[in-house]
Structures are given as C-alpha cells and as structure tokens.
Amino acid sequence: FTLLHIHRTHIYSCVPNSFPILQIHIELIKEIKSMRLLTHNYMQSTVKGTEEGYPLKIEATKIEYTESPFDAEFIQALLPKIDYKILLFALSQISEKCKEDLDQKVVPELPESMGIGNEGGDAHVDEDLLKKLHTVMFDIHVVEGDLVCPDTGRRFNIKMGIPNMVLHADEI
Amino acid sequence: RAYLNPFPPPPNMNMNMNIYTYTYSAKAIQATQVTKYPMPPPTISWPKVGPPKFRRLLPNQQNNDEEKLSIERSQTRFIFITNLIDTSKSVSKSTVPVPINDNELDPYMVQESLRNALQPYCISKESSIYPLEIFLVSNKLNSPFKYCHIGTRSPLDVQSIITTLQGKTLDLHIGDEIITTGNLFLDYVSITQRSEAKVRGMADNDEKKGGEAPKPQCTSTTDSVHVPGLVLVPDIVSIEEERTILAVLTGPNAPWAPSQQNFSKTGNVKRRVQHYGYVFDYETADVLRDRDSSNLKACCPPMPALPDDACSWDMEKLEEHISSAISKGLGWDTLAGIIERVRRFDFSINSNDHEMSYDISAGDSDTYHESSKRNCADTAITRFAYLNQMTLNEYKRGQGIGSHVDTKTAFDDGLISVSLGADIVMEFREQTSGIRKLVHLPPRSMLLMSGPARYSWEHMIVSRGTDLVNNRLIPRQTRISLTLRTGITLPYEENTVKPLDLVQSRDFPPRWGNIDEETNDSGIATPITERQHVHAVYDAIAKQWHHTRGKRGVLWPGATIFLQNLPRGSIVADVGCGDGKYFPAIWHAGSYVIGTDISLPLLETSVGACTREGDEGPELRQVSDQNLSFNARPPVAVADCMNVPLRSDSCDAAICIAVMHHLSTHPRRIRCLQELARIVKKGGTVNVQAWAFEQETNSRRKFAGTDVFVPFNSQPRYLDKVSQDEAKVLRGKKNQRIKVDQNLDKKEASSVAEMYSEAYDGAEYDEKKGLVVFQRYCHMYREGELESLVSEIDNLEILESGFET
Numbered sequence: 013f014t015l016l017h018i019h020r021t022h023i024y025s026c027v028p029n030s031f032p033i034l035q036i037h038i039e040l041i042k043e044i045k046s047m048r049l050l051t052h053n054y055m056q057s058t059v060k061g062t063e064e065g066y067p068l069k070i071e072a073t074k075i076e077y078t079e080s081p082f083d084a085e086f087i088q089a090l091l092p093k094i095d096y097k098i099l100l101f102a103l104s105q106i107s108e109k110c111k112e113d114l115d116q117k118v119v120p121e122l123p124e125s126m127g128i129g130n131e132g133g134d135a136h137v138d139e140d141l142l143k144k145l146h147t148v149m150f151d152i153h154v155v156e157g158d159l160v161c162p163d164t165g166r167r168f169n170i171k172m173g174i175p176n177m178v179l180h181a182d183e184i
Numbered sequence: 185r186a187y188l189n190p191f192p193p194p195p196n197m198n199m200n201m202n203i204y205t206y207t208y209s210a211k212a213i214q215a216t217q218v219t220k221y222p223m224p225p226p227t228i229s230w231p232k233v234g235p236p237k238f239r240r241l242l243p244n245q246q247n248n249d250e251e252k253l254s255i256e257r258s259q260t261r262f263i264f265i266t267n268l269i270d271t272s273k274s275v276s277k278s279t280v281p282v283p284i285n286d287n288e289l290d291p292y293m294v295q296e297s298l299r300n301a302l303q304p305y306c307i308s309k310e311s312s313i314y315p316l317e318i319f320l321v322s323n324k325l326n327s328p329f330k331y332c333h334i335g336t337r338s339p340l341d342v343q344s345i346i347t348t349l350q351g352k353t354l355d356l357h358i359g360d361e362i363i364t365t366g367n368l369f370l371d372y373v374s375i376t377q378r379s380e381a382k383v384r385g386m387a388d389n390d391e392k393k394g395g396e397a398p399k400p401q402c403t404s405t406t407d408s409v410h411v412p413g414l415v416l417v418p419d420i421v422s423i424e425e426e427r428t429i430l431a432v433l434t435g436p437n438a439p440w441a442p443s444q445q446n447f448s449k450t451g452n453v454k455r456r457v458q459h460y461g462y463v464f465d466y467e468t469a470d471v472l473r474d475r476d477s478s479n480l481k482a483c484c485p486p487m488p489a490l491p492d493d494a495c496s497w498d499m500e501k502l503e504e505h506i507s508s509a510i511s512k513g514l515g516w517d518t519l520a521g522i523i524e525r526v527r528r529f530d531f532s533i534n535s536n537d538h539e540m541s542y543d544i545s546a547g548d549s550d551t552y553h554e555s556s557k558r559n560c561a562d563t564a565i566t567r568f569a570y571l572n573q574m575t576l577n578e579y580k581r582g583q584g585i586g587s588h589v590d591t592k593t594a595f596d597d598g599l600i601s602v603s604l605g606a607d608i609v610m611e612f613r614e615q616t617s618g619i620r621k622l623v624h625l626p627p628r629s630m631l632l633m634s635g636p637a638r639y640s641w642e643h644m645i646v647s648r649g650t651d652l653v654n655n656r657l658i659p660r661q662t663r664i665s666l667t668l669r670t671g672i673t674l675p676y677e678e679n680t681v682k683p684l685d686l687v688q689s690r691d692f693p694p695r696w697g698n699i700d701e702e703t704n705d706s707g708i709a710t711p712i713t714e715r716q717h718v719h720a721v722y723d724a725i726a727k728q729w730h731h732t733r734g735k736r737g738v739l740w741p742g743a744t745i746f747l748q749n750l751p752r753g754s755i756v757a758d759v760g761c762g763d764g765k766y767f768p769a770i771w772h773a774g775s776y777v778i779g780t781d782i783s784l785p786l787l788e789t790s791v792g793a794c795t796r797e798g799d800e801g802p803e804l805r806q807v808s809d810q811n812l813s814f815n816a817r818p819p820v821a822v823a824d825c826m827n828v829p830l831r832s833d834s835c836d837a838a839i840c841i842a843v844m845h846h847l848s849t850h851p852r853r854i855r856c857l858q859e860l861a862r863i864v865k866k867g868g869t870v871n872v873q874a875w876a877f878e879q880e881t882n883s884r885r886k887f888a889g890t891d892v893f894v895p896f897n898s899q900p901r902y903l904d905k906v907s908q909d910e911a912k913v914l915r916g917k918k919n920q921r922i923k924v925d926q927n928l929d930k931k932e933a934s935s936v937a938e939m940y941s942e943a944y945d946g947a948e949y950d951e952k953k954g955l956v957v958f959q960r961y962c963h964m965y966r967e968g969e970l971e972s973l974v975s976e977i978d979n980l981e982i983l984e985s986g987f988e989t
Contacts (some may be wrong), residue, residue, distance in 0.1 A: 089753020
C-alpha cells in the first residue's frame with residue numbers, strides 16, 4: 013500500500029519513487045496534479061517570435077503513473093482529434109525519465125502510425141493498440157519539469173502538474 | 185442655557201462698530217448672540233465650549249462637614265444672584281434680552297448694567313483693577329435673565345456684596361431705562377475643580393489634546409445664526425443620479441490624485457482627492473493654472489463635457505440628456521449634465537434664504553467686473569455659470585478638513601459643494617468674532633458659499649465619528665463631496681476678475697498628462713486595474729469562491745446546455761475555467777477538457793473537487809468512476825486568456841464563461857475572442873457568457889454604470905495572508921486605543937482592519953460584519969455590445985445570442 017496523507021486544504025502525498033504497480037482504490041483520491049500527454053498534444057507556446065510553437069519539448073524531472081479505467085469508445089472517439097506525431101514526440105521526450113521513474117513494463121511502445129489515415133475515416137483500431145494509447149495519453153503524468161518552446165527555447169515550468177504558461181510583458 | 189462673555193468691554197472703544205462677540209456654550213448647547221459691543225481683550229480666557237460649572241455651597245445633609253463648608257464659603261470668589269426679575273411687575277419691563285436692533289435691549293447692556301450696579305459694593309484692592317465678571321444665564325434665547333453668577337476678584341468682595349445686598353433691590357441702568365430688580369437672593373457658589381484647572385494657566389482649551397475627538401454638537405440651536413451668503417439647496421441630485429455618478433467617481437477608472445502630491449502646510453492630506461479641470465495644490469493653496477504636462481503635479485483630468493450644442497439646450501433638454509445617460513449607465517455624461525444643472529441654477533429664486541442681499545461693503549470689494557454677471561451693491565449673484573474646476577473629496581468616517589477660507593486669488597465668488605453618499609455637519613466660523621454656525625448637509629444637497637460666507641467665514645469639518653443633528657445621533661459614513669469652483673486668472677485685480685479657460689472633454693475614461701499607463705505595442709498587457717481588482721482578488725478569495733460557487737455547482741444554464749450537446753470525444757477548451765466547475769459536465773458528455781485560468785490558487789481548488797456519482801454532494805459535481813481520474817488530476821494550465829497556449833484549430837469547442845466582464849479595454853476583449861476563434865477548428869463552436877448591464881429584461885433595474893466595482897464579501901477564515909490568531913487578539917482589543925509606534929521597523933497593525941488592508945491591497949475590513957470586502961472590477965455588457973464585438977472578428981459568426989438569468 014502506498015500511504016497517502018490527505019489534508020483538507022493543502023495537498024501532499026508521499027509516494028516513493030519506484031513502487032509496484034497497484035490498482036489504486038479510487039476512493040482514496042490522490043490529490044496530485046499532473047500533466048497528461050494528451051493535454052500536451054494540444055499545447056503550444058505563444059511567445060513573441062515563435063513560428064509554430066509546438067510541439068513543446070518536455071523536460072520532465074518527475075513522472076508518475078496512475079492507472080485509470082479504460083474506455084474503448086472514448087479513445088476511439090478521440091483518435092481523429094489527436095496529432096499522432098506529437099504524441100510520439102512527447103513519448104520520446106519522456107522515455108528516458110520513464111525508464112528512471114517507472115516500471116519498464118508500464119510504458120508501451122507505439123507504432124509509427126496508427127493505421128488510420130487523415131481522411132478521418134471510421135477505421136477501427138484494434139483493442140490492444142487502444143489500450144496502449146490509453147496508457148500513454150492518460151496514465152503517464154508529468155508532475156514536475158519544464159515545457160520548452162521549440163522555436164525560442166523559452167521554458168515553462170510545470171509544478172505540481174500544472175504548467176505555467178503566463179507570458180511576461182515583453183513576450184507578448 | 186447660554187452664557188454671555190463675562191468680560192467687560194475695554195474703555196474707549198467705538199460703540200458703533202459692527203462687530204460680533206462670541207459666546208459660550210453650556211453643556212452641549214451653543215447659541216450665538218450678536219451685539220454692538222466690541223470684544224474685550226483676553227484676560228482670563230474661559231473656554232468657549234464649557235463655561236465654568238457652578239455649584240452652590242450648601243450644607244450637605246449626609247456630609248455634616250460644617251467647618252469645611254464655612255471655609256469654602258469664605259474662600260470663594262463667586263456669587264449666585266437670583267430674582268433679577270421683579271415678578272410683581274410686567275415681564276416686558278424686566279431684564280429681557282432680545283435680538284439686537286437699535287433701541288432694544290442688548291444682553292451686553294444688561295450685563296454692563298449689573299456690573300455697574302454691583303461694582304460699588306466691592307471693597308478689595310483687586311476690584312479696582314479687574315472688573316467683575318458677569319455670567320448671565322438664560323434658559324431660552326429670548327427669555328428674561330432670572331439669575332446670574334458673579335465672579336469677583338477676591339472673597340472679600342463676595343462677603344461684602346452678599347451681606348449688603350441680601351434681600352434688597354437694585355436699580356439697573358440699561359441704556360436709557362432704569363429697571364428695578366426684585367428682592368435679590370444671593371448665595372456663595374464655587375466652580376468645579378475642572379473649571380478651575382481650565383482657568384489656571386491653560387489659555388486655549390478649545391484644542392483637544394491627545395487625539396480625543398470633540399463631542400458632537402447640536403445643530404438645531406444654531407438655527408438663529410445667519411451666515412450671509414450661505415444657501416443650502418436640498419435634493420439637487422436624485423437618488424438614481426447619485427448612484428450613477430458615484431459609480432463613475434469611485435469606481436474603476438476613478439482618477440484619484442497620487443497621494444504623494446497631497447502635501448499641505450500642515451502635512452499630508454490623508455483624504456483621497458480628485459481634481460478636474462485644474463489641480464488645486466494644497467501646498468501653495470492655489471490653483472495650478474498651467475496644465476502643461478511637463479509638470480506632473482499640474483496634470484489632472486478635464487471637466488466632463490456635454491455635446492457641443494448643449495449651450496442652446498433648454499432645461500428640459502438638459503434633464504432629458506441626464507436621464508438618458510443614466511439609463512445607459514454613462515456616469516461621465518451624467519456628471520457633465522449635473523454640473524451644467526448647477527451652473528444654470530438660479531439661487532435667488534430657488535433658495536430658501538431670503539436674505540440674499542447682504543451688505544457687501546463689509547466684505548472686501550464693493551464693485552465687481554460687469555462681464556462676470558455680478559450686479560452692483562445690493563443684489564447678490566444668482567448664478568455661477570463659469571464653474572471650471574471641481575475637486576472631489578472622500579471623507580471616510582473620522583476624516584475632516586481644517587478650518588479655512590478658500591484662497592481669494594484662486595477662486596472667484598461662489599463655491600458650490602455637492603454632498604453625496606452620507607450626511608455631515610459642517611462648521612462655519614466668522615473670522616474676526618469667532619461666531620460659529622453648524623450646518624447639517626444631507627446627502628444629495630448643494631451648499632453655496634458666496635459673499636461673506638465665501639470670504640469672511642471659515643469652514644471646516646471636524647474629524648470625528650458621529651454628528652448630532654436635531655437631537656439625533658448620525659454616525660459618520662463615507663461621504664463624497666464635489667466642490668465646484670470658478671478658477672480665476674492672475675494677476676488678481678478685484679475689479680477685473682476673469683475666469684480661467686474651461687478645459688473639458690467627453691472622453692471617458694478621462695486621459696490627462698503623463699499619467700497614462702505604459703502603452704505597449706499590442707495594447708493587451710494587463711492593466712493595473714485588472715491586476716489589482718481581478719487577478720489579486722481571485723487569488724485571495726479562491727478558497728471561498730470554490731466553496732460557495734464551485735462546490736454548490738451552480739452552472740450557467742446556456743453553457744451547460746452547450747456542453748451537453750457536444751458530440752462525444754470532443755476536445756473542449758475552457759478559457760478562464762477558475763475552479764473547473766464546468767469540467768464534470770464536459771466529462772459527462774464524454775469529452776476531454778483542457779482548462780486555463782490566470783489564477784493558480786483557483787486552479788488548485790479544482791483538484792479533487794468532484795464526488796463520485798451517487799455520493800453526497802451537488803449533483804452537477806458528481807462524476808463517474810472513470811472520470812474520477814480526471815478529477816484527481818484535472819488537465820489545467822496557468823495562462824492568460826490573451827495568449828491561450830493551445831494550438832490553432834486544435835479544439836472542437838471552447839467556452840469562456842464569466843471572463844469577458846473582467847476585461848477592461850476594447851483591445852483585450854477583441855483579443856480574447858480572437859484567441860477563442862484561433863484555437864477552435866473551423867466549424868467548431870464557442871460559448872461566451874458575461875454579465876449584462878441590464879439586469880432584468882423589460883425592467884429598469886440596471887447596474888449603476890457599465891464599469892463598476894462589484895464587492896465580494898470574504899470571510900477572514902478563508903484568507904491565507906493574515907494569521908487568524910493575530911486577528912483574534914486584535915479584535916479583542918478593539919475598544920482600546922492602541923497607538924502605533926511609527927518608528928518601529930516591523931509594522932505592527934493597530935487594528936484588525938489595518939492588518940487586512942495591509943495584507944490585501946485595496947480590500948477593506950468591514951468591522952461591523954467582520955468581513956473583508958474585495959472590489960472586483962466588472963464591465964457590464966449592454967444589449968448588443970457582445971454581438972458587435974464578435975462582428976469585428978472575421979472568422980466568428982453568431983449562431984445565437986441573448987439574455988439569460
């Protein structure tokens with residue numbers, strides 16, 4: 013068991029760096045914020061001087077894994093909306109850290125392409141891949157680290173799972 | 185009860201001089217009398233407020249200290265005389281003081297006559313040097329003097345007078361008449377120790393020492409005092425007008441003068457002030473005529489202006505303009521209209537003061553320049569059409585203004601003060617004689633000071649917490665006073681006074697000098713108003729906000745329906761998501777949300793905010809097991825809605841609820857909409873909702889203005905920056921006076937209020953309710969305003985718009 017300390021207003025938890033994968037009882041809500049890779053998929057930097065501003069590089073200093081219920085339909089519905097290349101890129105960014113922080117077995121390997129074209133057709137992806145996608149998109153959490161703008165190098169700090177994307181006055 | 189000045193007039197004074205003399209007050213009452221007798225030189229100065237308190241030296245039944253009593257009686261120098269009126273004769277021949285006209289009795293004449301009658305009975309050496317003091321008392325102003333107290337210079341005189349005159353009558357020579365008293369009864373009296381202390385060595389006891397506030401004075405008894413040129417016009421402004429102009433004068437965009445500029449001769453002016461037209465400089469007590477922007481100090485907003493053709497409007501058209509401005513929430517236009525109403529006000533016809541024709545020869549100048557609409561000699565000025573300077577003063581409870589006459593060379597005759605927000609009692613004091621008049625100014629009233637009221641009577645507001653008006657205690661509340669004046673050119677020549685040019689503008693918010701905020705190229709940088717009154721406020725109140733609004737799950741209906749109708753698997757951006765209260769609705773709809781907000785404390789409250797379906801808790805905050813994982817780790821980022829960190833065309837939909845009304849400039853509002861358009865893919869939908877100016881459709885209920893402060897009452901227990909224990913201790917000390925030692929490096933607050941206002945800049949602690957009140961900046965959208973904003977953006981098209989409650 014992992015020991016969780018839940019405080020009414022301040023949120024702390026004690027989680028050792030490496031721990032066996034356990035099904036975490038949902039009633040004990042782990043009040044840790046984090047950034048999922050799915051969220052990263054849609055993000056960009058808007059600093060003055062960026063051309064595209066995405067995909068943001070991820071320099072993670074703390075990563076966690078929290079398994080969540082798998083909903084095939086939901087993933088299927090989301091598929092056309094995801095930029096797969098960015099997802100692969102994000103995974104490659106954090107793979108080193110994943111090897112450190114998480115169990116090897118957790119992080120799946122993703123194929124080069126999903127097998128559905130950009131026509132947005134209703135091609136079904138097989139369940140196995142869906143599960144892998146679920147893990148990558150939802151269950152791997154970057155808790156601490158930085159997002160880095162690919163064009164300007166500007167760093168956006170992630171603290172307690174929340175990236176701070178507020179620009180300074182001279183960057184607008 | 186009223187006392188007259190006990191001192192005799194000095195010899196060889198010109199008895200025809202028209203000088204007033206001051207009087208005393210007994211207990212809490214003050215009355216004034218007017219006399220032709222000139223003021224005596226100060227020998228002993230009895231305090232103006234609080235004459236000596238006399239007590240008869242009678243044997244006390246309980247305390248049979250006969251010996252002590254007889255010693256006292258032999259040592260006192262004060263006498264009590266009664267039966268001055270001969271009751272056997274008719275009242276009209278008794279010692280009746282009446283208001284002064286020629287040929288009628290003057291109370292000072294009565295006093296003098298008593299003195300003359302009693303003086304021969306004094307035997308001591310001192311009595312030849314110092315005359316007797318006569319303390320005349322009357323219960324009503326115009327009733328006869330029944331008794332009085334005498335102050336001699338020596339106990340010997342007391343004994344002599346009492347033994348000789350006991351039971352006898354006196355003939356008083358009052359003017360040409362001889363009035364005989366009744367059979368006099370005399371007795372020994374003494375003054376109390378406190379009175380004694382006041383007499384010995386403490387010359388001027390009027391000034392209270394040590395910060396103790398003077399007790400409230402009663403205004404009803406100064407009814408008889410007439411200040412020539414002072415006119416009070418009640419209800420010059422209606423309640424709706426007051427509300428509208430207060431919203432613009434004390435709301436966001438209010439041009440408060442920077443505090444470091446408020447230096448006067450006596451120190452820093454602590455009240456908040458604003459100047460329009462021309463700055464009034466407290467240091468030099470003059471108006472700064474050169475509005476050259478290189479001198480920061482002389483910069484101020486212009487006066488509010490009406491449309492150009494307003495000079496030709498009749499009063500009906502003007503009033504129509506004012507009403508229309510109110511219904512649109514245009515405070516600046518309303519203010520312009522009200523100032524014009526004052527400029528056109530005819531004081532001679534509309535005033536209740538019938539004695540407008542005062543003797544201006546007693547003032548400084550007899551003739552006035554023709555072109556400035558003054559008439560000669562007898563008739564007073566009736567209109568003040570050249571008002572070109574306005575100073576706004578905020579009087580919080582306990583604040584006042586020192587006694588002064590407005591600089592003669594700065595402003596022409598005619599100072600008009602409009603009171604808003606609360607009652608106050610203003611004090612007027614005639615410069616040479618010291619006569620006082622207390623005037624109660626109700627809110628929405630207008631006070632004109634002209635002629636002697638403007639030039640020879642000083643005015644002030646005492647710093648204290650309550651006023652006593654007609655026996656009613658009125659606690660002080662925050663009052664805004666608008667002082668309208670006519671600034672004049674230099675050099676000052678009495679016969680050729682010329683008003684300064686009128687500097688006015690219709691623009692709002694007013695712009696002036698160098699006090700613009702830093703402009704950057706894009707024009708979307710966070711303005712100070714938003715930083716202080718939006719960002720800082722939400723950061724501070726985040727916990728309470730979440731507990732009261734988030735947890736209760738009150739969702740705006742339009743947004744909820746919008747979200748429920750989204751197809752499954754949509755990517756939704758919630759710009760300005762706050763505590764994430766719309767997230768469950770999005771998850772229920774089977775979609776994925778990414779929320780951004782400028783306030784990190786608010787975002788932090790979104791974590792774990794939802795409960796499991798079926799559990800206790802607001803239904804709208806319940807989520808399925810699957811979504812609990814989202815709830816545990818909500819996808820949020822800290823970001824400004826000016827720069828949403830999401831890829832262009834990446835989202836299926838976006839919502840922006842209760843965000844637009846916190847944006848204070850047009851470029852920022854456009855930019856927010858542009859960002860929403862950018863992040864949503866072509867064909868996607870956006871839902872934007874904001875507060876409306878019209879609060880009920882088809883009804884007249886509206887906000888006071890389009891840009892207002894909306895208060896948020898925060899309970900102290902939710903606020904982090906102030907230690908609750910410290911607050912408790914200070915609350916317990918509320919009734920003690922604690923002096924703050926200003927030399928201490930460490931700032932120690934002397935009250936709970938100070939503690940909170942230091943921790944939270946701009947917040948005020950309401951002592952009565954025990955709440956900390958934050959002011960949130962809000963811009964309320966008029967009907968059609970949001971639509972017109974959207975139409976400025978090319979790639980957005982309105983699908984639906986309207987009101988909802």
